[in-house]
Amino acid sequence: MESELLIFPPAGIAKAVENLPGPLPRIAQRGTFVIVEHDLGVCRQSETACHFSAELHRRRVALPWPCDAPVGSSDRLLFADKFDCPMHLLLIGHGYLGQAITRHFRATGWDVTAVSLSGGDDTIACDVAEAQAVAHLGAASAPDFIIHCAASGRGGADAYQRVYVEGCRNLLETFPGVPLLFTSSSSVYAQTDGSVVSEDSPTLPERDTGLKLLEAERLVRGGRGIVVRLSGIYGPGRSVILRKFLTGEAVIEDDGRRFLNQIHRDDAVCAIHHLGTGASAYRGETFNLSDATPLTQRDCYQQLSELFQRPLPPTAPRDLTRKRGWSHKQVSSAKLQATGWQPRFPSFLDAVQAIAHTL
Numbered sequence: 001m002e003s004e005l006l007i008f009p010p011a012g013i014a015k016a017v018e019n020l021p022g023p024l025p026r027i028a029q030r031g032t033f034v035i036v037e038h039d040l041g042v043c044r045q046s047e048t049a050c051h052f053s054a055e056l057h058r059r060r061v062a063l064p065w066p067c068d069a070p071v072g073s074s075d076r077l078l079f080a081d082k083f084d085c086p087m088h089l090l091l092i093g094h095g096y097l098g099q100a101i102t103r104h105f106r107a108t109g110w111d112v113t114a115v116s117l118s119g120g121d122d123t124i125a126c127d128v129a130e131a132q133a134v135a136h137l138g139a140a141s142a143p144d145f146i147i148h149c150a151a152s153g154r155g156g157a158d159a160y161q162r163v164y165v166e167g168c169r170n171l172l173e174t175f176p177g178v179p180l181l182f183t184s185s186s187s188v189y190a191q192t193d194g195s196v197v198s199e200d201s202p203t204l205p206e207r208d209t210g211l212k213l214l215e216a217e218r219l220v221r222g223g224r225g226i227v228v229r230l231s232g233i234y235g236p237g238r239s240v241i242l243r244k245f246l247t248g249e250a251v252i253e254d255d256g257r258r259f260l261n262q263i264h265r266d267d268a269v270c271a272i273h274h275l276g277t278g279a280s281a282y283r284g285e286t287f288n289l290s291d292a293t294p295l296t297q298r299d300c301y302q303q304l305s306e307l308f309q310r311p312l313p314p315t316a317p318r319d320l321t322r323k324r325g326w327s328h329k330q331v332s333s334a335k336l337q338a339t340g341w342q343p344r345f346p347s348f349l350d351a352v353q354a355i356a357h358t359l
Helices: 010-018 047-058 096-107 131-140 157-174 208-222 240-247 265-277 297-308 352-358
Strands: 004-008 026-030 033-038 042-044 074-076 088-092 111-116 145-148 180-185 226-230 232-234 262-264 286-289
Touching: 088 096, 096 111, 096 265, 131 157, 145 157, 145 265, 157 180, 157 208, 180 208, 180 265, 208 226, 226 265, 232 240, 232 265, 240 297, 240 352, 262 265, 265 286, 297 352
Parallel strands: 004 042, 088 111, 088 145, 145 180, 180 226, 226 286, 232 262
Antiparallel strands: 004 033, 026 033, 042 074
C-alpha cells in the first residue's frame, strides 16, 4: 500500500485532516504529535516532523527520509499495514512500585524512560519539583504516557507540596496533552464508620499530607490526567502486616474491627498498565486501586494464625499517631474492575504464603 505520512502538532490536526482528499485517514496519537496515514503516495514533512522523526530514529524505527531534510521536501514511501512505533512511557519515581512498572511495561513492548531524584540504576536524575529540570527532561523525551509514582521520602506536608503538587504541575506544563497518571492514596478518605468508600465518597483527610494529595489530584484531573488512589501496597519483600505478625510485633487495635485495605504490587502494576494502554478512555477520571476483599484486623490476624500456626497477637489501644491518620473504611475498586481489570490476588490472604519467605 502506497501512503502519505503527515505528522502534525495536535492543534493543527483538525484543519489538516479536513483538507486531505480521499477516504478518512488513519490517525494515531504519539506523545504531543498526531500521526496521520493516508493513501496518497507522497511523504511530506514539516519542521516539527523532522524533530519527531529524529525521536523515532532514536527508538530504532527505520525511516525512509533523512532527519535533517529541509521543510517541504518529499519522498516516495511504501507503507506496511500500519505505522509501527513502540509506545514510550516516562516514569517518575523508581522505587518499589516504579521498578515493577518498568519491568512490566518493557515486557509488553513499551520503551521506558525512568526518572529518579538521584539517578543511577538505569534512571535519569531529575527533581520534578524544579520546573527547569523538568523542562530539560521535556527537551530530551517525547512520551506517549507519563506515570508519577515518586515517593515523598517520608517527608511531611512540605515534601508533599514539592514532589506531588509542584511535580504534577511541572509535568503537565512541560508535556501538554500527554496523559499523566498520578498515584495518589486511599488515605484521602478519612471515614471511621466502616463504610464502603467509592470515588464519589467525601474526601476529608485529617492530615495536611492528605490535603496536598488532593491538591495534586485536582491539577491532574484538570489536565485530563488519571488519578489512581492506591491502598497499602504489599508484595515480594514487603508487607508490614505480615512481617510484624511473623516477628511477634503485631497488635490488634481495640476490638480489631478496623478494616485493612491493601493491594498486591503486581496487581497494582497490571491495573496501571491497563489504564495506560487505554488512557484516552479514562482521562479526567479517578480510580480506587484496592483488592476485592477488605479484611478486619482481627479477621486478618485470625486467619494468619491458622495459616502459620502461630498465636493471635495481643490487643492494644488504637494508634492515633499514624502519619496518614486513623481510619476505618472499606475501599471499593468496583469502578476500576468495571473497566476490565481484575486482581490476581483478590485477598491479602491469597498471597501471604508466597511472600512470607521474602520478608
